[in-house]
Amino acid sequence: MTSAIAFSFARAGADRLALQDVLLASPAPGGALLRDLARAKGHDHAVRYLDRVWRRAVRKTGESEPIRERRDAVVALAELRTAIEVFPWAGQAGQTDRANLLFRLGMCERSGGMDHDVSQRQLALGIGASESTVKRSDKRLQAAGWLWRVQRGSSEGSSKWRLGRPVGGAVEVSSPVDHHRQGGHEAPGYLDGVNRRQASATEPAAPSQDPAELDFRLLSDLMGRDAFRARGLGRTCAEVLSALAHRDGQSALELAASTRRHRATVHARLARLLAHDLVVKVGELYHLADGVLDAPAARPQGNRMPAWRPADRWDDVAAELGVFGASYRQWCLYAFDRIAAEDVYRRVREHARPARPAAPITEADHEFLNAWSDQFEHTTTAMAA
Structure with a gap:
């Protein structure tokens, strides 16, 4: 939660002191962790923790312009769609990850921002996969930097997510098939696939970075x-x-x-x-x-x-x-x-x-307490005499 708030502040063009005032000096629910750290280990420890989170958020948003209005969000979504479309998704896992991102991107384009609420079951129905397949895809996309989970879902609502982009070569971009290199049997058909697989065991094909041309x-x-x-x-x-x-x-x-x-x-x-x-x-x-x-x-x-x-x-x-x-x-x-x-x-x-x-406490309760107190004092005085 702290990382997501820091990411939002960095995208909005705010500074670290503003984030510190919101999370530490105000009763905002998002700053509960920092306030607990300040009470348990001191204010300086909480500030150092916030500095690390802020540097990571700035590094993630360093290559993109801050989003201040809807027009900026539309431009950012268009750039993200281009990045997803030109990325060389390889294998069945790559197909699932691309379908996952495209479904989420469609939701974000309808809402006008990177944030969206979706459950893994709703996503599984949307891309025609099982829930376990979607969970594995979400883990891969989070590890690569395409996806952030802002808040975990509960019985009252779906999880809150945010789309992102890998920065600084976080993802190894390579395609396992070179369609311009034909090895083994040259005629199209299943024999070509067998010979290609046997040839790739000794001499793997060079990776190709050409994007797919699809609607x-x-x-x-x-x-x-x-x-x-x-x-x-x-x-x-x-x-x-x-x-x-x-x-x-x-x-x-x-x-x-x-x-x-x-x-x-x-x-x-x-x-x-x-x-x-x-x-x-x-x-x-x-x-x-x-x-x-x-x-x-x-x-x-x-x-x-x-x-x-x-x-x-x-x-x-x-x-x-x-x-x-x-x-x-x-x-x-x-x-x-x-x-x-x-x-x-x-x-x-x-x-x-x-x-x-x-x-x-009602008036009758006050009368009973006063009467009981008077009786207690009278009994105590009589016993002392």
């Missing part, structure tokens, strides 16, 4: 649909569709370069998309099928419950693959968990000892 807003919307879950079309199919939405009419090799995926993987995903009439092949080029983007990719805002019966083309594809209803079942499971948790919290509150306030 990232469409990709973020597709991630929450049942059709693109792990047992359905998969995330790479969503990337292929997003690449074609960004630039229609690409060959398989061009799609491999656009999605930053191996061409054997792209060939397999294109065959799956062709089987469901989502793309069409004209010569060596692939195009989006007519009406694919006419169906709404994202659920309507404010509708927290996923559809329980097919509503558009994406739901029909999910029903053909046998994965439709996964989001609805997951939502029901989370709802039952919340009901069970609320029941536990209720029983704990009922068994807890209530904090009973002291009863006020």
Whole structure:
């Protein structure tokens, strides 16, 4: 909490003395830790602790301009979206981390700031993943500097988060696949992938820093649909569709370069998309099928419950693959968990000892106390005599 407050002060252009006055000299709830340190170990110890927190916050915000109005926040969000889109996310974990950030970024763009409230269960439904997968993704993003948790969630509300950017090379940016280097069998197909893996054991491919060319807003919307879950079309199919939405009419090799995926993987995903009439092949080029983007990719805002019966083309594809209803079942499971948790919290509150306030003393109580005092003094005097 202290780090988050220091970060906000640094982004707003305030100085350390202003932060010290707010946290130490005022009864603000955010300064409870510093005031406890000052009482236990002295004022100087609390000030030294605050200095370390302040230096870390200034270092984190040193390469960005302070946000003083909404226009600055919009510019910062646009810069962050560019940074997320050009970052070379590698592997399945990278796909999950990118989907995680894109979902959070969409919430921040609607609210107009880096701060947002979201639970891990809500995030899991939004990107079509399990809760454990989202927890691992949040830990990776926090360690890399993309994400800060301002306040831990409770039974009364979701966690409070803030988006950030890695500063000073905090993240090792490298892509494990070089799409311009072809080793082993030159023809496209699964044999190329086998030989590439055998060749990479002795001579690894050089890393490539070229960004993916995708329609990232469409990709973020597709991630929450049942059709693109792990047992359905998969995330790479969503990337292929997003690449074609960004630039229609690409060959398989061009799609491999656009999605930053191996061409054997792209060939397999294109065959799956062709089987469901989502793309069409004209010569060596692939195009989006007519009406694919006419169906709404994202659920309507404010509708927290996923559809329980097919509503558009994406739901029909999910029903053909046998994965439709996964989001609805997951939502029901989370709802039952919340009901069970609320029941536990209720029983704990009922068994807890209530904090009973002291009863006020009435006039009758004063009369009784005065009479009892007079009788006590009279008895004591008689016994002494």
